Amino acid sequence: MRPEWSKNPAVVALGGGHGLSASLSALRLMSDRLTAVVTVADDGGSSGRLRDELAVLPPGDLRMALAALCDDSEWGRTWSAMLQHRFRSEGDLDNHAVGNLLIVALWELLGDPVAGLDWVGKLLGARGRVLPMASVPLVVEADVRRASHETGPGRPEVETVVGQSRVAVTDGRIEQLRLLPPDPPASKEAVEAVMEADWVVLGPGSWYSSVLVHLLVPDLAQALHDTSARRCVTLNLSAERGETAGLTAVDHLEALHRHAPGLRIDAVVADPSVVEDVSELQAAAGCMGAKLLMRQVRRGDGTARHDALRLAAAYRDVFEDVFGDV
Known part of the structure; x- marks a missing residue:
């Protein structure tokens, strides 16, 4: 049964x-x-810039989760595209995602990251809820073992790589992962x-x-x-x-x-x-x-x-x- x-x-x-x-x-x-529990360790691109400048959770992965929960209707598709849209310019707005700015603006207005994400979800008609996995921004740190041909004078066999954007593209085998x-x-x-x-x-x-x-x-x-x-x-x-x-x-x-x-x-x-x-x-x-x-x-x-x-x-x-x- x-x-x-x-x-x-x-x-x-x-x-x-x-x-x-x-x-x-x-x-x-x-x-x-549905509830999406989302990593908050991103330190690259638009998210990294907002995180550094405004001391907020990196909004990018949260934005992508909200976009994925949009309904397959004209309303849902339009708002999903709006969230994901990035500005292209020669100025400070270059490569910022609209959704990142919207989320951070609501965080500043409401003073509560979860409430801000809930309001974005209401606007989108999202089928579910998006939450950060932690209430503070995080740093990913990994111990990476290099292949023997990659090591040499000045480069250790096991190296510590810091930052999600660097860990994601690191060469070698990750042996241990940590958060800061x-x-x-x-x-x-x-x-x-x-x-x-x-x-x-x-x-x-x-x-x-x-x-x-x-x-x-x-x-x-x-x-x-x-x-x-x-x-x-x-x-x-x-x-x-x-x-x-x-x-x-x-x-x-x-x-x-x-x-x-x-x-x-x-x-x-x-x-x-x-x-x-x-x-x-x-x-x-x-x-x-x-x-x-x-x-x-x-x-x-x-x-x-x-x-x-x-x-x-x-x-x-x-x-x-x-x-x-x-």
């Missing part, structure tokens, strides 16, 4: 950037009880959402700098361990240039397990095109308590991007415990 929530589950999606937008674009097709400050305060609304969820979805996205960072915010990590919600990991469609270059699907799961060894996972969603050894991936998922769901969730145009309808169908199978081959 299906649980009462199965037709409109309360889902919390964690991540940032394009990866979180992919999961939200799929999840909004199957539920309006080391024990940041979690958004209490994010913690409450995780505790009240039916499902929590981690990934896809930049594995270290957007997904695993959520496990380094103590109160949020504790909620992810304590919640009665079930947990689903969505694997990426390709290794990214930089932080995950050369990593297999199994490597992604092992990195997750290394940073949260006690976290139980219930399901892993993977596109067959990224799985080198099915039995090896099943074993890695099983070590975390998870079942493996193999589904084609990639777009049909050959790009490494998720198709919203296909991914929504995969999530529906996961939520309804349908794991057979299709």
Whole structure:
């Protein structure tokens, strides 16, 4: 017998950037009880400039999550495009996203980041809520092991890389991830959402700098361990240039397990095109308590991007415990 929530589950999606937008674009097709919990460590581009100049949370990943939750109507498409629009000029506005400015303006008016995001959501008619994972801006720091041919006089074998924008494109294998400050305060609304969820979805996205960072915010990590919600990991469609270059699907799961060894996972969603050894991936998922769901969730145009309808169908199978081959 299906649980009462199965037709409109309360889902919390964690991540940032394009990866979180992919999961939200799929999840909004199957539920309006959605909460996006978003990384606040971006230090590049428009977000980084606003963060430095105004001492605010970086708004870019939050903006992208809000845009992904817009309805596929004329209203939703127009406001989504407005949020994502960037100015092009020879002056100070160059490359600033309109949505970033709107969000920061509401933060200044209301004095409350969560209230400001809720007001933007109301304006857009967003199907869900967007929350920061922490209440202060964060800095990502990673210990990176260089390949032997990259090391030499003056360059250590293990190097510390500071800043999300640098970690995302770093060469070498990330061994350990940290946040500064080391024990940041979690958004209490994010913690409450995780505790009240039916499902929590981690990934896809930049594995270290957007997904695993959520496990380094103590109160949020504790909620992810304590919640009665079930947990689903969505694997990426390709290794990214930089932080995950050369990593297999199994490597992604092992990195997750290394940073949260006690976290139980219930399901892993993977596109067959990224799985080198099915039995090896099943074993890695099983070590975390998870079942493996193999589904084609990639777009049909050959790009490494998720198709919203296909991914929504995969999530529906996961939520309804349908794991057979299709």
